[in-house]
Structure formats: structure tokens, C-alpha cells
Amino acid sequence: MTAQTLYDKLWQAHEVRDNGDGTSLIYIDRHLVHEVTSPQAFEGLRLAGRKPWRTAANLATPDHNVPTTDRNKGIADPVSRIQVETLDQNCTEFGITEFKMNDVRQGIVHVIGPEQGATLPGMTVVCGDSHTSTHGAFGALAFGIGTSEVEHALATQCLILKKSKAMLIQVDGQTDPAVTAKDIVLAIIGHIGTAGGTGYAIEFGGDAIRALSMEGRMTLCNMAIEAGARAGMVAVDDKTIDYVKGRPYAPSGEMWEQAVANWRTLVSDAGAQFDKVVHINAADIQPQVTWGTSPEMVVGIDGKIPDPMSFSDPVKREGAAAALKYMGLAANTPMNQIMPDKVFIGSCTNSRIEDLRAAAAIAKGRKVASNIKLAMVVPGSGLVKQQAEREGLDKIFIEAGFEWREPGCSMCLAMNADRLEPGERCASTSNRNFEGRQGQGGRTHLVSPAMAAAAAVSGHFIDVRELQIGK
Amino acid sequence: MEKFQTLTAIVAPMDRANVDTDAIIPKQFLKSIKRSGFGPNLFDEWRYLDHGEPGMDNSQRPLNPDFVLNQPRYAGAKILIARENFGCGSSREHAPWALEDYGFRVIIAPSFADIFFNNCFKNGILPIVLDAAAVDKFFKAVETTPGYRMTVDLQNQVILIPEGETISFEVDTFRKHCLLNGLDDIGLTLQHVDDIKAYEQKRKQQAPWLFN
Numbered sequence: 007m008t009a010q011t012l013y014d015k016l017w018q019a020h021e022v023r024d025n026g027d028g029t030s031l032i033y034i035d036r037h038l039v040h041e042v043t044s045p046q047a048f049e050g051l052r053l054a055g056r057k058p059w060r061t062a063a064n065l066a067t068p069d070h071n072v073p074t075t076d077r078n079k080g081i082a083d084p085v086s087r088i089q090v091e092t093l094d095q096n097c098t099e100f101g102i103t104e105f106k107m108n109d110v111r112q113g114i115v116h117v118i119g120p121e122q123g124a125t126l127p128g129m130t131v132v133c134g135d136s137h138t139s140t141h142g143a144f145g146a147l148a149f150g151i152g153t154s155e156v157e158h159a160l161a162t163q164c165l166i167l168k169k170s171k172a173m174l175i176q177v178d179g180q181t182d183p184a185v186t187a188k189d190i191v192l193a194i195i196g197h198i199g200t201a202g203g204t205g206y207a208i209e210f211g212g213d214a215i216r217a218l219s220m221e222g223r224m225t226l227c228n229m230a231i232e233a234g235a236r237a238g239m240v241a242v243d244d245k246t247i248d249y250v251k252g253r254p255y256a257p258s259g260e261m262w263e264q265a266v267a268n269w270r271t272l273v274s275d276a277g278a279q280f281d282k283v284v285h286i287n288a289a290d291i292q293p294q295v296t297w298g299t300s301p302e303m304v305v306g307i308d309g310k311i312p313d314p315m316s317f318s319d320p321v322k323r324e325g326a327a328a329a330l331k332y333m334g335l336a337a338n339t340p341m342n343q344i345m346p347d348k349v350f351i352g353s354c355t356n357s358r359i360e361d362l363r364a365a366a367a368i369a370k371g372r373k374v375a376s377n378i379k380l381a382m383v384v385p386g387s388g389l390v391k392q393q394a395e396r397e398g399l400d401k402i403f404i405e406a407g408f409e410w411r412e413p414g415c416s417m418c419l420a421m422n423a424d425r426l427e428p429g430e431r432c433a434s435t436s437n438r439n440f441e442g443r444q445g446q447g448g449r450t451h452l453v454s455p456a457m458a459a460a461a462a463v464s465g466h467f468i469d470v471r472e473l474q475i476g477k
Numbered sequence: 478m479e480k481f482q483t484l485t486a487i488v489a490p491m492d493r494a495n496v497d498t499d500a501i502i503p504k505q506f507l508k509s510i511k512r513s514g515f516g517p518n519l520f521d522e523w524r525y526l527d528h529g530e531p532g533m534d535n536s537q538r539p540l541n542p543d544f545v546l547n548q549p550r551y552a553g554a555k556i557l558i559a560r561e562n563f564g565c566g567s568s569r570e571h572a573p574w575a576l577e578d579y580g581f582r583v584i585i586a587p588s589f590a591d592i593f594f595n596n597c598f599k600n601g602i603l604p605i606v607l608d609a610a611a612v613d614k615f616f617k618a619v620e621t622t623p624g625y626r627m628t629v630d631l632q633n634q635v636i637l638i639p640e641g642e643t644i645s646f647e648v649d650t651f652r653k654h655c656l657l658n659g660l661d662d663i664g665l666t667l668q669h670v671d672d673i674k675a676y677e678q679k680r681k682q683q684a685p686w687l688f689n
Contacts, residue, residue: 152570257686
């Protein structure tokens with residue numbers, strides 16, 4: 007038999023039919039639903055008199071619009087409130103399980119799927135959200151879809167897809183202990199560019215990837231979309247299986263053994279052919295900070311803002327110049343001289359327990375610098391929040407001067423009340439530094455949780471290793 | 478979905494790379510539970526001088542005179558030319574909804590982000606990939622020729638430009654078929670109900686834990 011990539015195996019296992027025109031009908035095992043991209047899809051079902059094909063395949067939660075402060079007061083913005091209420095009504099009408107705003111299991115869809123075991127190895131997972139690539143960390147084929155496809159998945163449990171090309175990004179060797187999954191993925195995006203993965207499904211491999219925890223692999227796959235790839239994935243190993251075991255939606259007993267035997271095959275075969283292979287040397291990766299308005303505009307903390315004139319491609323040169331103008335930054339400024347106004351630790355990229363532990367380790371015994379107007383920590387789910395509180399992380403953050411909030415997407419995209427004011431600069435653990443992403447006129451620098459906490463207590467970006475020395 | 482066959486229209490330029498879906502339609506407008514009415518907020522942060530929120534009377538808002546689509550020469554444009562990686566970022570279908578509601582039916586760029594590209598076809602918009610040099614030629618022609626128009630013929634997969642040249646483009650067979658006929662692909666998939674049921678039966682044997 008021909009050696010197959012992990013992507014080939016996942017594709018083949020879900021192909022309902024080859025349509026003979028370059029597309030296939032692909033079966034969807036898990037559909038995650040949130041309030042922003044689903045109302046028009048449910049409305050479409052109603053107008054056509056259709057019902058969900060397999061109700062149990064869907065799991066819903068509100069995350070984008072929910073407030074991160076006192077939830078007993080409900081949602082102040084009436085437009086946000088209607089969107090969340092519409093999700094509640096649609097889930098009731100169509101019989102879909104929903105973790106509502108005040109359920110402890112509520113959280114960001116890409117945090118709760120894995121947390122509940124609703125994301126399993128070998129699944130196809132879709133959601134009307136580009137960061138669905140996160141779930142590929144489990145050896146799943148997971149990708150974001152638009153609202154028309156949300157409706158299609160609801161109505162037919164399938165999608166019409168064209169197979170992507172396969173790319174292997176091999177991160178060889180070991181990273182410095184201070185370098186996290188976030189730094190690895192930002193360095194990858196800096197290397198291949200935000201369109202480098204367009205048309206590909208990316209598998210991440212190599213020693214540095216195997217060394218990552220499941221939380222780290224989720225961070226990595228989460229940002230595959232920022233490299234242009236709809237799907238990112240990591241092969242199954244013991245860490246994957248250990249993480250899934252015992253979770254509410256995971257199989258148990260005899261079926262668990264059967265599932266594990268199947269999941270063990272979810273690796274690319276030796277000699278499998280990829281359309282493109284990229285090698286990255288793990289030891290070269292420094293803690294990363296973005297300087298512009300695209301995730302590819304990134305350098306190590308030891309670096310400087312590049313001079314736009316140094317780009318030979320005129321489109322890139324103009325892009326860099328426009329980005330610096332928007333960011334209010336000058337070429338050749340050392341990264342560690344840049345001073346944020348706000349610090350945001352959260353988002354589907356970096357709001358899991360390991361992320362909060364890493365940030366708390368830096369915050370412990372320190373104080374948020376006086377020039378920082380707001381430093382906030384937004385856990386990814388109610389259960390992450392509970393876990394962090396059991397570990398006393400909330401107290402560490404609060405004592406240091408951070409705000410400890412309720413779970414949701416929050417200031418990653420500022421659909422709720424959490425946002426930057428025009429001109430404000432933010433050290434953010436989220437995934438996009440686009441213009442206006444965190445609030446109109448807001449300026450975003452993407453970093454890891456430890457680097458965000460380090461910026462909060464130092465008042466400027468700083469190599470986190472300087473704070474780790476002597477600990 | 479509205480059919481797309483041929484279109485002759487004014488061409489507008491969007492001369493920057495990596496135009497993301499946050500720029501195409503900012504997040505505050507995603508709170509709508511409808512799929513229409515996004516056109517007045519297309520490129521909202523670039524297009525107006527004030528901060529836009531849902532429910533505002535957009536006709537009363539101050540326009541940014543420097544923003545390209547506010548220039549009278551591009552009024553009524555239905556074809557947009559753009560740079561690399563157009564539509565990157567979020568999967569929000571509100572982006573093609575806003576472009577379509579504004580009037581755009583064709584977008585030509587050297588590359589598109591995958592999810593956005595796919596979403597366009599679901600909404601009667603034809604995204605066309607041409608090499609960067611060909612797109613660059615269009616930018617120059619549009620800049621030097623006020624009222625520059627072209628014809629896009631999907632059936633024959635060609636663009637006809639005023640200079641008399643014909644430029645051919647690629648499009649997937651299935652997507653072309655759906656666009657030419659204005660087909661809803663849920664209806665097409667439901668023609669294969671028996672295949673889906675047969676797959677589920679087989680899969681339940683192989684991987685029963687997926688059906689718990």
C-alpha cells in the first residue's frame with residue numbers, strides 16, 4: 007500500500023463519495039456552533055423546512071459577545087444580547103446541546119471542544135470560525151467554514167470539499183525552555199508568510215512539536231490559519247490519548263480500547279509524500295513579538311523593527327510602511343523599547359490552564375507597571391477558570407494588579423465590551439494584529455502568555471528570560 | 478443564490494496586500510442576525526471618518542475623501558482588483574455578504590485566502606486568480622483610464638479588456654456550474670442521501686464511538 011500522510015488518512019476515512027469533478031462529499035463528525043456565524047444558517051434551515059441531519063453531532067456555546075465581568079447583570083449591549091438569545095432559541099428549537107452563558111462549561115468553542123472530549127482524534131471537526139484549525143492538535147481534520155457551510159453541515163452532515171495539498175512543517179531539535187508553542191508558530195508564520203499555507207493542510211512534526219503539551223499543540227494548530235492554511239494538524243501520540251481519556255464526551259470501557267487502537271494509526275506513514283516540506287531549526291527561535299498589522303510582521307524580542315526600505319518586493323515595502331504608520335512606530339526601534347498601554351491574556355490561542363500557569367509564574371510577586379492602564383486575564387472556559395482558582399492563580403494575578411475575568415473571546419476581537427481605544431497599544435496573547443481587530447485604531451502586538459505577563463510587569467516588552475533568571 | 482454569467486462593469490482598485498476580513502467588515506456589524514444590509518459598512522473603518530456602529534444612519538456619516546471607493550470615478554463599480562492574500566483572517570461570511578450588497582460581483586487578485594474564496598462562490602461572487610503581473614497591469618490601466626471597464630464571461634472563462642485583449646482564467650468545474658446556474662449546493666448534496674446513509678452505516682461499524 008502507498009505510504010499515506012495523516013491528512014490522506016483523515017480524508018479517505020471521511021469520503022462519502024467522489025463527485026468526479028475534483029470535489030468530494032466529506033462527512034463531518036463534530037460541528038461546533040457559536041452565536042456569531044450561526045443565526046443565518048438556522049434561519050436558512052427554517053426557510054427550507056430542513057432539520058439538522060444528526061443533532062448529537064452539534065455542540066453550541068456563546069463566546070464572542072459574552073461579557074467578561076459581572077454576568078448576573080446579563081449583556082448590556084442589546085445587539086449582542088439578541089445574538090446570544092438567538093443562539094439559545096435556535097438550540098432549543100433544533101434540540102442542540104448548548105452550554106449557555108452561565109453554565110460552568112461555557113467558554114470559547116475551541117477550548118471547550120477538547121476540554122469536553124467532544125473533539126476526538128480522527129474526527130472531522132468544523133465550526134463557523136477560522137480558528138477551528140485548533141482541533142487538528144488531536145490528529146483531527148479541523149477547519150473553519152462560512153455560514154453557508156454551517157447550514158450545509160447542519161442539513162447534510164457533509165461538506166463538498168476539494169482536497170488540499172499537504173505540507174509538512176518540521177521543527178527539528180529542541181527549543182530554549184523559555185520558547186513556547188506561540189513563539190514557534192509566530193516564527194513559522196514569519197518564515198513562510200501569512201499566505202504561505204494557502205491551499206495546504208499543514209502537518210506539524212519534528213522533535214520540538216512532539217515535545218509540546220496538548221495545550222501547546224492547540225496553540226500551534228490554532229494559528230495555522232494565520233499562515234493561510236485552513237487546517238493544521240499534529241499526529242497522535244501518548245500525549246494525545248492521555249489528554250482525551252476520561253473526558254465527558256470521550257468513549258470509555260471496551261469502546262475506549264477500540265478507539266485507541268484506531269487512533270494509534272493516525273500518523274503519517276514513513277515515506278509519505280508531501281507536496282511541500284519546510285524545515286525550521288528549533289534552537290534558532292527566540293521569544294517572538296509582532297511589530298505590524300499582519301502576523302507575519304514578527305521578530306525575536308532581541309530584534310528591531312525592520313526598515314520598510316529593506317523589503318525588495320514593492321507590495322511588501324508599502325505594506326510595512328503602512329503598518330508602521332498605523333502602529334505609530336519607527337523603523338529600527340529595538341522591540342524591548344516598545345511600551346504597551348494594555349495587556350490581554352486570553353483567546354482561543356492562549357487561554358488554557360498551561361497558558362495561565364506560564365503567565366502567573368512571571369506575575370508572581372511582581373506588580374503591573376504604572377504605565378499599564380489595564381492588564382486582564384480571561385480564561386478560555388468556566389472549567390479552566392475553576393482549575394486556575396484551585397491552583398491559586400487568580401490570587402497571583404489579582405495581587406499583581408491584573409483583572410481576573412469571566413471566560414469568552416473578549417478583547418481578541420472586541421465584540422463584547424472589552425476593547426482598545428484609538429491609539430492604544432496592547433501586548434496580546436491572541437492571534438491577529440490586524441488594523442482595528444481589538445478596537446478601532448487599536449495597536450496589537452502578538453506574544454506568548456509569559457511574554458505578555460513580562461510586558462505587564464516591566465511596562466515594556468522584555469525577553470522573558472531576564473525575569474526568569476534567579477528564580 | 479443569484480446566477481453569474483457575464484458582467485460588464487467599472488473596475489475599482491484596492492491597492493494593498495493582505496486585506497483581511499476585519500477590514501472588509503468590522504466586528505461590530507457581525508452582531509446582526511440577518512444576511513443582508515452589510516453594504517453600507519463595507520470597509521467601514523477606511524471608508525468613514527467617524528466610528529461606525531450598527532443602527533447608524535450611514536448616509537449622514539462623514540466620508541473619508543482619501544478612501545478609494547469614495548472617489549466618484551469608481552461609483553457603480555462591480556469588479557474589484559486586489560493584491561495578494563485578499564480576504565485573509567476570519568471565516569465570517571459577512572465579508573462576501575458586504576461586498577455583494579455593495580455591488581461587487583467579481584474580485585480579481587493574485588491570491589485569496591481559502592475560506593473567503595470558498596465563501597464568495599456561495600454568494601454569487603466570482604473570485605478570479607491571475608498572476609501578479611497581470612493584476613498589476615490592471616492596476617495601471619485603472620489608474621490611467623477613468624471609467625475603465627471590463628467584461629467577465631464565466632461560461633467561456635475569459636476577461637475582455639478595452640485594449641482589445643482577452644485574458645483567460647481558471648475556475649473549478651463544480652463551482653462554475655453552481656455559479657452559472659445559481660444553484661444551492663445543499664439541494665445538490667441532498668441528492669446523495671443514500672450515499673450519506675450508507676457511509677454512516679459503514680462508519681458505525683468501524684468507529685462506533687463517533688456515534689455515541
